[in-house]
Amino acid sequence: MISVSNVTMRYGSKLLFEDVSVTFINGRRYGLTGPNGAGKSTFMKVLTGELDAQKGVVVRPRKLGILRQDQYAFDAYRVIDTVIMGNKGLWAALEEREEIYNKPEMTDDDGIRLGELEGIVGEEDGYEAESNAAILLQGLDIPDEVHERKMSELQGGQKVRVLLAQALFGNPDALLLDEPTNYLDLDSIHWLETFLNRYNGLVITISHDRHFLNSICTHIADIDYETIITYTGGYDDMVLQKTQVRSRIEGQNEQREKKIAQLNEFIARFSAGTRSSQVNSRKKEVERLATTELARSNIQRPFIAFKVEKPGGKHALEFEAVNKSYAQPNGKTEHVIQGFSASVMRGEKVILMGRNGQGKTTLLKALLANAPGWQTARLEEANPADIDSGTVKWGHEISIGYFAQDHKGSIPHGTTAAEWLHSFDPKAAKEDIRGLLGQMLFKGEEGNKKTEALSGGEAARLLFCKIMLMKPNMLILDEPTNHLDLESINALNQAIQKYEGTVFLVTHDQDLIEESGTRIWHFDGGPADFRITDFKGPYEEYEQKMAAAAK
Secondary structure (H helix, E strand, C coil): CEEEEEEEEEECCEEEEEEEEEEECCCCEEEEECCCCCCHHHHHHHHHCCCCCCEEEEECCCCEEECCCCCCCCCCCEHHHHHHCCCHHHHHHHHHHHHHHCCCCCCHHHHHHHHHHHHHHHHCCHHHHHHHHHHHHHHCCCCHHHCCCEHHHCCHHHHHHHHHHHHHCCCCCEEEEECCCCCCCHHHHHHHHHHHHHCCCEEEEECCCHHHHHHHCCEEEEEECCEEEEEECCHHHHHHHHHHHHHHHHHHHHHHHHHHHHHHHHHHHHCCCCCHHHHHHHHHHHHHHCCCCCCCCCCCCCCCCCCCCCCCCCEEEEEEEEEEEEECCCCCEEEEEEEEEEEEECCCEEEEEECCCCCHHHHHHHHHCCCCCCCHHHCCCCCCCCCCEEEEEECCCCCEEEECCCHHHHCCCCCEHHHHHHCCCCCCCHHHHHHHHHHCCCCHHHHHCEHHHCCHHHHHHHHHHHHHHHCCCEEEEECCCCCCCHHHHHHHHHHHHHCCCEEEEECCCHHHHHHHCCEEEEEECCCCCCEEEEECCCHHHHHHHHHHHHC
């Protein structure tokens, strides 16, 4: 159990939450929600003890499993050791024991201390630590051959999974997970959902994945109105309850305000007359009914609407027998895409899904390198990403709106958000630019913010401004949700569904996959049996087909 009593946190003049008292009960799984900037990460740091509350008390269990967000903090360590570090007491004992064994000569005190350390190692299951850590890593799709490598040798997605294994190691009493699904593919997310649903302890997680929250959460702790309110159920249940509670309070206040107006009218009419006792009683009634001002919600909902200026040809993209490979440092050639052919019609919404590192981004970049008028320098990488062999034919008058996975790199420094946006349409009126920025929550002078100072979420929203300004007839979106809050992801989902153009979307967000896709390209298998399954239909039908084939 984690207990929070009268906790307050503010930054300067901005109050995040005040006098919060909430108890997180063992056996329950809480989603910590709220828009970007509401204070979710700050509250999580207060729970872990990384930050002291400015006011109030936090009581926490001895063993906490914490998902570390700094992917580079453990670069000097082996993968297996990084996982074991999740149990701080055990790791400290193992390190001290190793130091004593490495001494040229041991004293009697060293021998006594070794006995104490062996006791700690035994109590903490230290003799099975490496095998237990290996089981966790295997469950998160980190193969045995990687366990002895340094963390610095791993890709970002693999690092996140190792850090997740670190949080889970040692059977902690509570798990505190900050964005655990970031950079995880759908299979790993499903594994995590299954694990957490079977976990008997307390879970508190921050996530912008609505499907994940609905799948695992028994309760939602929502940061809004300068406080934290706990709701029963998943994210969708919280939204419904929150709306109903707010509407009821607003309705009650409206009725009170009407009653107060009637009483004040009576007081004004008869205060100077002979009905003083009735006037006094009504004054007391006014005081009793006085409405407390409702704190404003800090939720901001962007408005995303992708328009098409020219619809383009009926056939958006056709390619045949496309191959793409890379030369490895050891001189070997890695074949990423092998003989893939497809024809995409205008208006189709293609979801590219599968494990990380299987070539989804590679395929998009290889196809983009052949797009009419496309400059390779506009991609994330400076090197050409052209296909090795095959043919690619783009449709008539195709115009592309591209959202790169590493999207901050596609916005140059040394300018402002408004100036950068205006450069794509110099004829656009300043009012139109400000209107677009306002739609994406750049209010007032925020449009004059320097591009180098943009957060990941702000950079993402600015790129959507650019796409809305350009009105392309094709969207190529590579992991667009990584830095968006739930409100922005929901707005993007609706915008894609309403968009009349063609979409290629790489995502692990299951709600986006299920609700916006009309066609699936599933990347699957290893080097020896790699394949891309092209299914013309929504994800639900694809799942049914796969389930039937597996029987």
